[in-house]
Amino acid sequence: MAFDRSPHFCLQYTMTRTPRLINFTPWDGDYFNPQTIREILSACPKLHGSRCIPKPLPATGLPPGFRLVDVKTQNIVQKQELVRYVALSYMWGDGNELKLEWKNVELLSKPGGLRDLRLSGVIADAMSLCEELGERYIWIDRI
Numbered sequence: 001m002a003f004d005r006s007p008h009f010c011l012q013y014t015m016t017r018t019p020r021l022i023n024f025t026p027w028d029g030d031y032f033n034p035q036t037i038r039e040i041l042s043a044c045p046k047l048h049g050s051r052c053i054p055k056p057l058p059a060t061g062l063p064p065g066f067r068l069v070d071v072k073t074q075n076i077v078q079k080q081e082l083v084r085y086v087a088l089s090y091m092w093g094d095g096n097e098l099k100l101e102w103k104n105v106e107l108l109s110k111p112g113g114l115r116d117l118r119l120s121g122v123i124a125d126a127m128s129l130c131e132e133l134g135e136r137y138i139w140i141d142r143i
């Protein structure tokens, strides 16, 4: 899998009970193997036990306005139940990129609503990776 829309880095962690970042370098290659991340994600509950197993949703439910991107249906969704998701926190652009606002929330919530839009490279790459990882939902701190 090649990412060509955003800069990419290699983060190296210890494979210990409490993972610790031990190296951070620009990624020179144009190849990335999502299988490596899939393996780490599947090992996580075994290595970290209850710390990494989702807890039941509190009676108050999800926070109001909590939205995810469904990479399968390519739209913004609000789930009533707790679903597994990956997260993207990133350095926001100059403000000219697509933003979720009251005026476009209905459009972006329709299936396929994100498909033909010009998303920032970081978001487009994160959605691709999410799909490659076999995950359906991604939380993005700003879209």
Ligand SMILES: [Zn+2]
Residues within 6 Å of the ligand: 044, 045, 048, 051, 052
């Ligand atoms: Zn874990």
